[in-house]
Amino acid sequence: MLKIGFAQFAPVFGHPLKNAELIESMAPDFQSADLIVLPELCSSGYNFSSREEALALSEVLPQSPFLERLHSLCTQHNLYLVAGVNERDGDLLYNSAVLMGPGGILGKYRKMHLFWNEKDIFEPGNLGFPVFQIENLTLGILICFDWIFPEAWRILALKKADIICHPSNLVLPGLAQRAVPIRAVENRFFVVMANRTGDEGDLHFTGCSTIAGPAGNVLAQASEGATEVKIVEADISLARDKQITPRNSVILDRRPADYDLICKS
Amino acid sequence: MLKIGFAQFAPVFGHPLKNAELIESMAPDFQSADLIVLPELCSSGYNFSSREEALALSEVLPQSPFLERLHSLCTQHNLYLVAGVNERDGDLLYNSAVLMGPGGILGKYRKMHLFWNEKDIFEPGNLGFPVFQIENLTLGILICFDWIFPEAWRILALKKADIICHPSNLVLPGLAQRAVPIRAVENRFFVVMANRTGDEGDLHFTGCSTIAGPAGNVLAQASEGATEVKIVEADISLARDKQITPRNSVILDRRPADYDLICKS
Numbered sequence: 001m002l003k004i005g006f007a008q009f010a011p012v013f014g015h016p017l018k019n020a021e022l023i024e025s026m027a028p029d030f031q032s033a034d035l036i037v038l039p040e041l042c043s044s045g046y047n048f049s050s051r052e053e054a055l056a057l058s059e060v061l062p063q064s065p066f067l068e069r070l071h072s073l074c075t076q077h078n079l080y081l082v083a084g085v086n087e088r089d090g091d092l093l094y095n096s097a098v099l100m101g102p103g104g105i106l107g108k109y110r111k112m113h114l115f116w117n118e119k120d121i122f123e124p125g126n127l128g129f130p131v132f133q134i135e136n137l138t139l140g141i142l143i144c145f146d147w148i149f150p151e152a153w154r155i156l157a158l159k160k161a162d163i164i165c166h167p168s169n170l171v172l173p174g175l176a177q178r179a180v181p182i183r184a185v186e187n188r189f190f191v192v193m194a195n196r197t198g199d200e201g202d203l204h205f206t207g208c209s210t211i212a213g214p215a216g217n218v219l220a221q222a223s224e225g226a227t228e229v230k231i232v233e234a235d236i237s238l239a240r241d242k243q244i245t246p247r248n249s250v251i252l253d254r255r256p257a258d259y260d261l262i263c264k265s
Numbered sequence: 266m267l268k269i270g271f272a273q274f275a276p277v278f279g280h281p282l283k284n285a286e287l288i289e290s291m292a293p294d295f296q297s298a299d300l301i302v303l304p305e306l307c308s309s310g311y312n313f314s315s316r317e318e319a320l321a322l323s324e325v326l327p328q329s330p331f332l333e334r335l336h337s338l339c340t341q342h343n344l345y346l347v348a349g350v351n352e353r354d355g356d357l358l359y360n361s362a363v364l365m366g367p368g369g370i371l372g373k374y375r376k377m378h379l380f381w382n383e384k385d386i387f388e389p390g391n392l393g394f395p396v397f398q399i400e401n402l403t404l405g406i407l408i409c410f411d412w413i414f415p416e417a418w419r420i421l422a423l424k425k426a427d428i429i430c431h432p433s434n435l436v437l438p439g440l441a442q443r444a445v446p447i448r449a450v451e452n453r454f455f456v457v458m459a460n461r462t463g464d465e466g467d468l469h470f471t472g473c474s475t476i477a478g479p480a481g482n483v484l485a486q487a488s489e490g491a492t493e494v495k496i497v498e499a500d501i502s503l504a505r506d507k508q509i510t511p512r513n514s515v516i517l518d519r520r521p522a523d524y525d526l527i528c529k530s
Contacts (some may be wrong), residue, residue: 109300112520116512128523148451148515149525150415158526171287172509175450175481182447185440193283216440247381250413254379256528258393261423263528265519 002137003033004163004190005231008209008222010198013045014057020069029229030077036132036229039099039196040144040169041095047200049149051093054121058088061098062105075102080134082141084167088177093180095122097141101131107132109141113149120121131159137236147176147183151262157187162239166193170206177208177221185216188238188250189239197225213240268298269428269455270496271386273487275463278310294494295342300399301494303370304461305349305409305434306360313467314359319386322325323353326363327370329369335339340367345399345451347406347459349432362395362406362432365493370395375404396424402501412441412448412458416527422452422516427504431458435471442473442486450481453515454504462490479503
């Protein structure tokens, strides 16, 4: 059994090191978790007034003071973290999430479907939908608004992801929280959606971080506004059984030869 | 405004003409509806003990006593119906749904993703995912277990379907009912899911037929067990606005060049 969970909180806008402290202050609740998912852009906060402001609050991978603090946590607690970060690559910014373990950064995902004014600040992700191996586990990452594109989730299932880590800063009321168990069951994998709480300017973030299992069941859910860590025990073998009935697989029953419009338009 | 709805009931196994009578008995509740969706296999019932039994209870399109009764209803009420029928084509059977109007049958869909023991009885659909025009409206049809394959819904959205008619005989508890509003919002169209009630052998059908709108809102829902007709007024222009925010379209924000795995595996 694998212990997977989320840490839901309200990052402080513009203060990566304060946010590292906030994450550290939740670490006693990580207990013996194997994997903890943190919200989108939990280094910098979300609601930038300009691209210049976002640049000033960015992280250059693989090393930055914020990332080093997270790395220390991974080492101390023998833990993997998935954390949303404002990634700078040369002059370009990406709304990214990193997978980090005791050995450092193992991979990153750059958000493929940008939301609203993110389009003024970040480049669209250019790494596709990668999966990452940690020990016996295959892990995919999606970020926030990616939730509405079932294609993204399906591709990760086809790449044999067992768990989707979903750092979020959700503002549309309740939709993604209802979608997460559906994404889980239609692909028969686990989903750990770590949302943030609080407000920034005119944006209200909706909390209710959710862990869903391959049967479409909600395994844990946070409240709308509180700082909360929730951890569940996940039997990963459930995510490798794609049968929703003894005679129906959500993967093998697909009709890809009839799906070509999806890749063309 | 278009009036669209469902008629939820328990078809009598093995009695197409009794089922035509049952549908006729609900017609006073159709009022001035433009489109009514009926459950899957509402001609024959669902739980065949053998392929031979299903063959004996099939309909040959475009004309059969059952279909003629439905056609009369369309003429009398100036109505379009989508009805699940056990379709015979030569020696083959399809789990089909027909779109019928005052002018007769306008199109049919053959279920692409067969559920459980349907695989012993029906051929997999061989017509892909067609859309149909009625007046100013574009309409798609999916049947029951198709719900779990987001590809099917997406293809119909890419073909500019305004409404998905979803005749069903659902047995998995509550999953599709929760998925229908998500399918609606991720594609920004209307969905009319007409489920059946009652039991056949060891199968319990879960009712709760659902109409969802492009915002992911439930516009109407039936109870689990009662015979019910529900009709809502639908502003079809909402289904043609694919913007979920002023800067995000659920269609145009897609990244099809990165989705190719979906069509390959």
